[in-house]
Amino acid sequence: MSRVWIVKRKHLYQIAAALVLILIGWLYMNRGSIVPTLAEPTAERTIHMVVGEFKSTTADGKTIEAYRWDPGSVAVKKGEHIKLSIYGVNGDSHPFFIEGMNISGEVKKGKETIVHFTANQAGTYRLICMTHTDMAHNGPMIGYIDVN
Template sequence: MSRVWIVKRKHFYQLAAALLILLIGWLYVNRASILPTFAEPTAERTIHMVVGEFKSTTADGKTIEAYRWDPGTIAVKKGEHIKLSILGINGESHPFFIEGLNISGEIKKGKETIVHFTANQAGTYRLICMTHTDMAHNGPMIGYIEVY
């Protein structure tokens, strides 16, 4: 003998509401494993920078030029993981160091140089090109990393 279940519409809605409440309760209890969190990301942030040059001619015909980092200042959060991607556009070679972070390297024309760092102390860190240190050498070529 088979029995046929007949459910009244009112009972169907009550059953559906009860199941929905159970599902919401289960999701609430298990939210850590299935719902996104709003914690600080640990992924690395990429910042792009280029080496550029300003060049001009004075009224007396003298050529003047200056090399720059572009952007000249970048801002990062204390403890943030940074991937600094620097592309050499002008100038054949730019050996550099970042004061306070114990980082050095070289930017070459047409090449990308990647630097990874995490600044754990707030402050201003200077990115200094050792070729263009002053006006006599088409500088100073100094960029700034502001850590807040």
């Protein structure tokens, strides 16, 4: 003996509505694990820089050189957690500070220097090498951190 289930259209709509409500409830309860939010970033972003040098000889045989941060400018979002990794390629020592951020350090040839900061205020902050401050000292060696 077999049974035949007869479902009226009205009951089919009620079952479908119940399933939709269950799905909506499940999605709501699990929204943080499924859909990324637009909350403030918590992960630290690494920015890599190097110390580079331009070197040339003038027509009269004089050697000229200039040091620089490469890249010379980086963009950072306000509130972003940053790990700034600077590798010394040229020059023995580059003591530096980031103007307006109370950050300083030194980059040495063949070594990596890492500084961490959170960009809390919008603006442009200069990364200044204290050895290469002007043309007389093969500079100015200035990089820019643009916080938007």
